[in-house]
Amino acid sequence: MEEVLDVNKCDVDIQKKRILSKVSFHVYRGEIMALVGHNGAGKSTLMKTIIGSREKVSGNIAIRGYDQDEQYRTYKLNFTYIPEEPLLFNELTVYHHFRLFQQSYAIPEEVFKERVDHYVQGFELTDKLDEYPEALSKGMRQKVQTICALLPDVPILFIDEPFMGLDVYAGAFLEKELQHKRERGGSIVLTTHQLDKVSELADRYVMLVDGLVSSSGNVSGFNDLERRWT
Numbered sequence: 386m387e388e389v390l391d392v393n394k395c396d397v398d399i400q401k402k403r404i405l406s407k408v409s410f411h412v413y414r415g416e417i418m419a420l421v422g423h424n425g426a427g428k429s430t431l432m433k434t435i436i437g438s439r440e441k442v443s444g445n446i447a448i449r450g451y452d453q454d455e456q457y458r459t460y461k462l463n464f465t466y467i468p469e470e471p472l473l474f475n476e477l478t479v480y481h482h483f484r485l486f487q488q489s490y491a492i493p494e495e496v497f498k499e500r501v502d503h504y505v506q507g508f509e510l511t512d513k514l515d516e517y518p519e520a521l522s523k524g525m526r527q528k529v530q531t532i533c534a535l536l537p538d539v540p541i542l543f544i545d546e547p548f549m550g551l552d553v554y555a556g557a558f559l560e561k562e563l564q565h566k567r568e569r570g571g572s573i574v575l576t577t578h579q580l581d582k583v584s585e586l587a588d589r590y591v592m593l594v595d596g597l598v599s600s601s602g603n604v605s606g607f608n609d610l611e612r613r614w615t
C-alpha cells in the first residue's frame with residue numbers, strides 16, 4: 386500500500402509545555418483516518434503541526450515523501466486543510482476565494498467551473514457567490530472553506546471537525562463527497578467527536594490521550610475501543 390502521510394516521532398511544545406509526545410502514524414492512499422480523543426488531547430495541535438502552522442520541537446513529517454522542513458513548497462501543494470473555525474479573507478467575495486484556490490493549485494478552468502457549480506449547488510450557496518464573508522452565517526462560511534479545500538485534487542485532505550456547524554443536508558452532502566474522494570484514491574484525515582461518524586466513514590483511527598498515541602488500528606475494532614473510551 387502506498388503511504389501518503391508519514392508522521393514520525395513528533396514532539397510539540399506550547400509555552401514550554403509538552404503537548405504532543407513522540408506522535409507517529411501514517412496514512413495510506415485512498416483511506417480515511419479519524420483522529421479521536423478527549424477535549425484537549427491534542428488533535429487540533431497535531432493537525433496544525435502537520436499543515437505547518439505550528440512548529441514541532443523534533444520529529445519528521447512527510448507527504449508523498451516530501452519532507453515538511455526540507456521541501457515545504459511542494460509539501461504544501463499536496464494537501465488542503467479545513468480548520469475548525471473558518472478563516473476567510475474579509476476583502477474577498479465567496480467566488481474570489483474559489484479563484485484563489487484555483488490559482489494556488491493550478492486547477493484547469495473547465496474543471497474549476499464544473500466543480501464550483503457542483504459544490505455550490507450541493508452546499509446551497511448559489512446565491513452567495515458575490516457576498517463577502519461578513520454577510521454569511523457561520524455555517525455558510527464553513528461551507529465556503531470546505532468548498533475551497535475540496536476544489537483541488539490533492540493527495541490528502543485534513544479536516545478539523547468536518548460536520549461541526551453544518552446542517553444535516555450539508556453534512557450528508559459532505560460525507561458523500563468525502564467518500565467519492567476516497568474512491569478516487571484521495572486520503573483524508575479528520576478529527577471528530579461524533580463516534581458514529583468514525584465507524585460510518587473512517588477506515589482506521591488514531592486515538593490520542595494527553596498528547597500520546599494510545600491506540601490505533603482498523604475501525605472494525607472501534608466498537609470495542611468506544612466501549613472502553615466512553
Ligand SMILES: Nc1ncnc2c1ncn2[C@@H]1O[C@H](COP(=O)(O)OP(=O)(O)OP(=O)(O)O)[C@@H](O)[C@H]1O
Nearest residue numbers: 399400404422423424425426427428429430431578
Ligand atoms: N494556543 C494555545 N496556547 C496554550 N495552550 C494551548 C494552545 N492551543 C492548544 N493548547 C493546549 O494544548 C492541548 C491540546 O489542545 P488541542 O486544541 O490540540 O486539543 P483537541 O484534542 O483538539 O481538543 P478539542 O477536542 O477540545 O478540540 C490542550 O491542553 C490545550 O490547552
